[in-house]
Amino acid sequence: MELEWVDGSVDLRCPVCAHSAAQRRVARIDVPWRDELVDIVRCVECGAVVLGATLPPSMYTDADWDYYIEQIAGVNTIADTLVQTGFGRGARMLDVGCGYGFALDLARFLFDWKGIGLDPSIAAARGKAELGLDIRPGMLDDAFDPEERFDVIFSSEVIEHIADPREFLAAARRRLSPDGVLVLTTPDADAVTPDTPWTTLYPVLSVGNHEFLVNADGFERLLREAGFHAKVWNVGPSLRAVAAHHPGPLESVRPEGQTAVIDLVRYADERAASAAPGSALALGMATRRLKWAMSENMLDRASAGLPALRSALLDRYQIDIDDPESVVGRTDVPAVLTIIFFNLGLLRMWHERSPQRGAACFAAAASAGAAQFERHGLYQDPETPTVEALARGHLALAFARFAPEKVDAVLAELDQGMERGAGNTELVAELRARVQAELAVQRSLVKRTYRRARAIAGTMKRRLQNGVKSGFLAR
Numbered sequence: 001m002e003l004e005w006v007d008g009s010v011d012l013r014c015p016v017c018a019h020s021a022a023q024r025r026v027a028r029i030d031v032p033w034r035d036e037l038v039d040i041v042r043c044v045e046c047g048a049v050v051l052g053a054t055l056p057p058s059m060y061t062d063a064d065w066d067y068y069i070e071q072i073a074g075v076n077t078i079a080d081t082l083v084q085t086g087f088g089r090g091a092r093m094l095d096v097g098c099g100y101g102f103a104l105d106l107a108r109f110l111f112d113w114k115g116i117g118l119d120p121s122i123a124a125a126r127g128k129a130e131l132g133l134d135i136r137p138g139m140l141d142d143a144f145d146p147e148e149r150f151d152v153i154f155s156s157e158v159i160e161h162i163a164d165p166r167e168f169l170a171a172a173r174r175r176l177s178p179d180g181v182l183v184l185t186t187p188d189a190d191a192v193t194p195d196t197p198w199t200t201l202y203p204v205l206s207v208g209n210h211e212f213l214v215n216a217d218g219f220e221r222l223l224r225e226a227g228f229h230a231k232v233w234n235v236g237p238s239l240r241a242v243a244a245h246h247p248g249p250l251e252s253v254r255p256e257g258q259t260a261v262i263d264l265v266r267y268a269d270e271r272a273a274s275a276a277p278g279s280a281l282a283l284g285m286a287t288r289r290l291k292w293a294m295s296e297n298m299l300d301r302a303s304a305g306l307p308a309l310r311s312a313l314l315d316r317y318q319i320d321i322d323d324p325e326s327v328v329g330r331t332d333v334p335a336v337l338t339i340i341f342f343n344l345g346l347l348r349m350w351h352e353r354s355p356q357r358g359a360a361c362f363a364a365a366a367s368a369g370a371a372q373f374e375r376h377g378l379y380q381d382p383e384t385p386t387v388e389a390l391a392r393g394h395l396a397l398a399f400a401r402f403a404p405e406k407v408d409a410v411l412a413e414l415d416q417g418m419e420r421g422a423g424n425t426e427l428v429a430e431l432r433a434r435v436q437a438e439l440a441v442q443r444s445l446v447k448r449t450y451r452r453a454r455a456i457a458g459t460m461k462r463r464l465q466n467g468v469k470s471g472f473l474a475r
């Protein structure tokens with residue numbers, strides 16, 4: 001897909017604020033499934049970005065969902081969003097457009113919330129079976145007419161897919177209990193600028209899947225006009241909103257709230273253990289367990305998960321975590337290996353204190369990241385390119401300890417990687433600085449060791465001479 005930033009004007013009715021007039025065209029994008037370019041338009045009234053030409057959701061295949069379950073589902077971000085609502089234990093939850101159902105599953109695990117998911121996709125059918133959830137194959141329409149009202153109505157990355165968001169919000173409002181909260185997440189329209197890196201912009205736009213994007217002000221206005229009191233905030237290029245019938249429930253909202261990493265590790269543990277051998281879920285959860293444990297330096301917990309991770313990776317891709325060399329140079333490997341081998345490298349290097357074994361893992365991670373780019377002509381998720389750059393930086397750090405002559409070549413690859421989007425200037429500069437510092441430390445270590453060796457040799461020589469003189473050695 002190629003995107004071109006342009007100026008111009010397009011007549012269009014904004015689906016967010018209903019402003020109907022000449023709107024500002026900001027970009028055009030070339031998509032493989034349409035002959036003409038797709039316009040990206042910004043509403044002059046509310047700042048929403050309006051995208052045309054949506055594809056039917058059936059475009060997603062089982063393989064796409066595997067990739068989601070295995071790697072790209074932001075399970076920790078979903079958990080944080082639940083925590084941020086500040087809602088107590090035991091709530092009744094409705095997840096509209098629940099997809100695979102991670103939010104329902106996390107809510108059950110973290111807060112003992114129980115609920116229903118609505119989603120017509122194949123992902124939902126899989127989540128129902130694989131996570132054991134009450135997921136029904138519909139949406140928030142008249143066909144779904146339960147007796148009860150829900151304490152938490154959750155709908156993540158859904159509203160931007162809906163042609164009439166006002167109708168959607170009215171339907172949610174009717175099913176919300178008097179003190180309940182409606183929790184929404186959606187990409188931020190203000191992230192659509194020429195300054196946003198493509199790896200961020202690509203999923204934000206999701207041309208073909210998204211009808212529109214709102215910015216924070218537009219989102220608040222949309223919710224207010226639908227009869228809600230609302231709090232809206234940013235998390236990176238994404239927006240969070242909690243809305244309620246009255247301001248009371250908003251007092252418990254904590255935009256800075258985060259899930260304790262230990263809880264995430266426990267969740268990943270439970271899910272990795274319950275998943276079918278060889279499944280995307282088994283590998284995805286064992287991978288997340290390692291990543292999360294390493295993010296908090298829980299080295300023992302990370303190590304404890306390695307046997308399960310090893311089996312999951314062998315079962316699914318016949319790749320052995322103990323044989324990172326077998327991955328290097330292969331282009332047919334899944335991107336999840338970038339994350340697995342990077343974290344494994346950290347563990348080998350810092351926990352087991354083996355720069356050699358660490359380097360082998362970092363090389364595998366960097367190679368698997370580059371393979372994703374080579375295979376698809378782009379990075380399909382924002383995590384892989386960043387981790388690929390980190391892996392190269394840590395490979396250079398490891399080499400600085402035992403093979404400093406190889407450092408320059410790795411740093412050159414770090415720069416080449418940045419040109420295709422693996423890491424930005426800031427990250428690469430930081431990694432280079434760390435490598436230079438490490439080289440300096442190693443050089444001074446070598447010097448110190450050399451000096452000490454010479455001093456010891458001198459002492460030995462003197463002792464020997466003294467020994468000879470005293471006749472000690474002659475005996």
Ligand SMILES: [Zn+2]
Nearest residue numbers: 014017043046
């Ligand atoms: Zn508008």
